[in-house]
Amino acid sequence: MAKDTPMARINIIARSCGFQHKKLPITYLGAPLFSGCPSLLIFENLLVKIRQKVVGWRSKLLSQGGRLVLIRHVLSSMPIYLLSAMHFPTSIIKDSERIFSDFFWGDSNGKKRRKWIAWESICCPCSEGGLNIRSVTNVMKSFRIKQAWAIFTSDSLWARFMILKYVKSTHLSQVQFHTGCSNLWWHILKVFPFIFDNSCWVIGRGEVDLLFDNWLGSGTLCSVFPPSQPPVRTVSVQEGFDSDFQVDGISSTMRDFICRNIAVSSIRLRDDPDNFIWKPATDGKFSVKSAYNICRLRRPYQSWWKLIWFKRVPIKISVFSWKLVHSVVSVDSVIQACDVHLASWCHCCEHHQVESLHHLFISGNFARLVWRHFEDVFCIPTRNFNTVSQGWESTVAVA
Numbered sequence: 001m002a003k004d005t006p007m008a009r010i011n012i013i014a015r016s017c018g019f020q021h022k023k024l025p026i027t028y029l030g031a032p033l034f035s036g037c038p039s040l041l042i043f044e045n046l047l048v049k050i051r052q053k054v055v056g057w058r059s060k061l062l063s064q065g066g067r068l069v070l071i072r073h074v075l076s077s078m079p080i081y082l083l084s085a086m087h088f089p090t091s092i093i094k095d096s097e098r099i100f101s102d103f104f105w106g107d108s109n110g111k112k113r114r115k116w117i118a119w120e121s122i123c124c125p126c127s128e129g130g131l132n133i134r135s136v137t138n139v140m141k142s143f144r145i146k147q148a149w150a151i152f153t154s155d156s157l158w159a160r161f162m163i164l165k166y167v168k169s170t171h172l173s174q175v176q177f178h179t180g181c182s183n184l185w186w187h188i189l190k191v192f193p194f195i196f197d198n199s200c201w202v203i204g205r206g207e208v209d210l211l212f213d214n215w216l217g218s219g220t221l222c223s224v225f226p227p228s229q230p231p232v233r234t235v236s237v238q239e240g241f242d243s244d245f246q247v248d249g250i251s252s253t254m255r256d257f258i259c260r261n262i263a264v265s266s267i268r269l270r271d272d273p274d275n276f277i278w279k280p281a282t283d284g285k286f287s288v289k290s291a292y293n294i295c296r297l298r299r300p301y302q303s304w305w306k307l308i309w310f311k312r313v314p315i316k317i318s319v320f321s322w323k324l325v326h327s328v329v330s331v332d333s334v335i336q337a338c339d340v341h342l343a344s345w346c347h348c349c350e351h352h353q354v355e356s357l358h359h360l361f362i363s364g365n366f367a368r369l370v371w372r373h374f375e376d377v378f379c380i381p382t383r384n385f386n387t388v389s390q391g392w393e394s395t396v397a398v399a
């Protein structure tokens, strides 16, 4: 409600809608409503709830695997509801991920333990060396893409309101940010390029814009042939087909380009509505999961990771193996590499050697005995590998 709205009008609106008149910020349906840029205090409540959960679990003797399960299934889910509706300030996201990370790596006598692997690297699928935890930043971005997709496709009250308020009659590809727009709209607008890059129109009646919509499948015509000045009027694909593309603003080069693409993709008009397709999904339908996958950082896929995360392996063993492959198990040589000076000798050999990951798990006397035993049982060639990950690779190769 604007500041100078007369009280009489406020009362009429309150009576008609059944709402109580309150001053912002307020909480409505579990989400804070506010005017302007969100202040950090608005989100503090969420951080308090996450911290309370962690404090409650800290007294329990949880393994790192147990803590991972709680992060994946409880802590990561806590901000989802709010993320779907509003955009968090970066500092709130960092704070929440810091709480997750502190909880995962644990503490000793109230002192935080070293975080051996950056949280960004942990936030990727197990098959890419991560821990299957979703990055809050990318979850939030995928929700903004969902809202942008709704602007493009949905006839919901919210989408119609946003279009009337911010888009009006402008084509969606030409909408610019103006000062005074809401914070949420600004973040939705920022993910529009994701929509343009990952969508196309499957032509039915050809009601979409000839120049500004991606109906050829290879980008919009105006991105291939940027117009020197805005077109005088909008031209639909149907009009283009009807006039053999002899319309204003279409040069002979553009016409050749269109005809070539139409022939290659067999595009023709049909008596169906035009269909907006989300390319990352095989069925063309948008999902937040597929949007998340295009936002996230991809790392090389390794098939042997699935052996570490095999469901019958206790999760604390899987987490230990994961740390071992990343060389972050705190043996003497790893601690020495962190500029901590200490004398080292192993306890697995008669003639003590430096306690390193390679020695303890691959080349030491005890390790060799174990490997030799399983080499015979499972026929895994273990003689030639130098790292644990090479061991997994050779196991996969034999399987």
Ligand SMILES: [Zn+2]
Residues within 6 Å of the ligand: 346, 347, 348, 349, 352, 353, 359, 364, 365
């Ligand atoms: Zn040894």
